[in-house]
Amino acid sequence: MAGDSPKKIFKRGIWEDNPIFRQVVGICSALAVTNLMLNSLIMGLGLIFVTAFSELTVSIIRKFTPKHIRMMVQVLIISVYVIIVDIFLKAYYPEMSKALGPYVGLIITNCIIMGRCEGYAQNNPPLNSFLDGIASGIGYTIILLMISFIRELFGFGTIFGYKVLGDWWTNWTIMVMPPAAFFILGVIVWWARSKTTKEEKEGGATN
Numbered sequence: 001m002a003g004d005s006p007k008k009i010f011k012r013g014i015w016e017d018n019p020i021f022r023q024v025v026g027i028c029s030a031l032a033v034t035n036l037m038l039n040s041l042i043m044g045l046g047l048i049f050v051t052a053f054s055e056l057t058v059s060i061i062r063k064f065t066p067k068h069i070r071m072m073v074q075v076l077i078i079s080v081y082v083i084i085v086d087i088f089l090k091a092y093y094p095e096m097s098k099a100l101g102p103y104v105g106l107i108i109t110n111c112i113i114m115g116r117c118e119g120y121a122q123n124n125p126p127l128n129s130f131l132d133g134i135a136s137g138i139g140y141t142i143i144l145l146m147i148s149f150i151r152e153l154f155g156f157g158t159i160f161g162y163k164v165l166g167d168w169w170t171n172w173t174i175m176v177m178p179p180a181a182f183f184i185l186g187v188i189v190w191w192a193r194s195k196t197t198k199e200e201k202e203g204g205a206t207n
Contacts, residue, residue, distance in 0.1 A: 004128055013135025020143040020185075021192040025111035031181040032103055033144070037160050040148040042089070042096055044141025046104060050081040051113045052133030055121035059129035062122050074117045075108065082107045112136055147184045151175045 004012075019025050033039045057077045058065075065073050086104050089097040097104070107113070116136050121129035152158055155175030157165035174180050 004124075004132075006131055009128060009131045010135040010138075013132060013137075014139040014142065016196075017136075018139040018143070018192070019112040019115075019136055020140060021189045022196075023112075023115070024189070025115060027185065028106070031147075031178060031185065033100060034148040034181050035151050035155065035176050036099075037145060037148040037152050039096070039099055040144035041141070042093070043100060043103065044137065044144050046082075046085045046089075047107055047110065047112070047140055048134055048137030049085060050078060050107055051116060051137045052130050053081050054078045054113055054117055055129040055133035056126050058117045058121040059124060059126040070122065071118070074114065078113050078117070079108050112140060143185075143188060146188060147181055150184050151180055155180070 013019075017023065020027060033043045054074070054077050058074055061073075062070075082105065085107070086097070089100070089104060116132060120132050124132070149159065152160075152175075153164070154172045157163060157169045157171055
């Protein structure tokens, strides 16, 4: 993995090893903040920042971190970056901070970040780890935006708060409720895995 190219890292993080539809981790926030696209985008950007810099930091100090406390060190590092995101939102985007509520703080316990820090940054150089964090965060954010696009469009008739469906449209109340997020996520996971399975079969047949 140390010789991974940026293209390979991004392909793996966004598609081949996408944290949500391939690993099925970090879905709590994916379901909680996806009623509006802006909420999803901000949460996604926050996770990209935290994952990338956490992996970078873990990778830089990996040779100096005692193995028996490395998990605690990783949590401490992640917590610092989450606090930075939380303070930034409260200072510059207070309304968004209120809308996201406790879910920003829960980034600390997000399995995506812990998994990438332990599974990748702990064994790879800083630059690759930083790019891996960005790629995993982008993969996560794309799925959030896909879910929130459907929920906001049909639930509110808007995209990023802008009205796109006229007065003739009747909002689907179910779309702004948690069950809709479960259903949409399930469809996305089914589609992605079906496509991946098909590609693997075609690749095997070619070989």
